[in-house]
Amino acid sequence: MAPTSTAPESGTITLEVNGTAVAFARPGTVALLDLLRNDLGLNGAKYGCGLGQCGACTVLVDGVPARACILPLAVARGRRVTTLEGLASAPGLHPVQQAFVDAQAAQCGYCLNGMILTTVALLARNPSPGEAEIRRELSGNLCRCGTHVEILKAVRRAAELMGSSGDAGADAGRRP
Template identity: 65%
Template sequence: MENTIALRVNGRAVSVTAMADTPLLYILRNDLALNGPKYGCGLGECGACTVILDGVAARSCVIPLAGAEGREVVTLEGLGSSSAPHPVQQAFIEEQAAQCGYCMNGMIMTAKALLDRNPDPTMDEVRRALSGNLCRCGTHVEILRAVMRAARLLSSPGAQHDDQPSDRHHARPDDRIAVPADADLCGADGGERRPADR
């Protein structure tokens, strides 16, 4: 039986009529036409579907619609735009962190949630936060650099964030941080769960 469920998505009140156990990801993509969250594994293990749910990074493929009732959901579309990206998005652009781009939604949303609660993370904290987000293209170093750059951008005087994306250039593209060659990288340090590991 279908139910009408109310929630907030990217600051907007919405009501959706669907089966209560429909994955939130399907509602976001199919009913609300928000294509930031991606379908990756359908098991909550790859991170491609990550959204921010009441301030916490969450896997929308395993959250039933009823579990989002009355809550605030933020998707990639709720951060910024191509003309005025959020500082986290800007940092990922400047670090050229995307190769195929499929994992970028999850990486950016997880990074945003991390930086909201910890504006000055260590590299280890960034790796831990991103350990459940998989990137098969191998851009882990660029992703780590992007999160560290985003932390700097967000802490710079006059930085705009949350629902106020900035349209100014924050940093030079060649302004890089060093990541040790032997560093454990997100998704490559054993933090990911593989079916054989269960």
């Protein structure tokens, strides 16, 4: 069933996705990832392991990384969800997305959704993280291609870009 933006009815779960209020008349046990991909057509979050362990499905819920493949829709009720598609604003990419492009931090790209959103949350919390903190934060996101060096470089570059733009990643990494 397609989402609606009308007033919530009984049994309807309403949340904000990328700045837009959406309502779903679905069981609260349905995984958020299914609704994002199937009902809203937001394909940045990937289905990876289905167990919340690989990070491919990461979204930000109220600015905090969450695994959408295991997050029931009921838990997201009334909360702000930001997907990879919700980061960019006209005319360009979010600084973290741009940093990953600049550092050529992708081969297959399957892990990038989780890497980027986790980085956005990290930099919102700490605009100048050290190497150990970056590694710790990203340790729950698996990269099967082995671009770890480029990913670390991208996070450091993102910190530089966000520091120079004055954007500390407030409001789940969204730019004004």
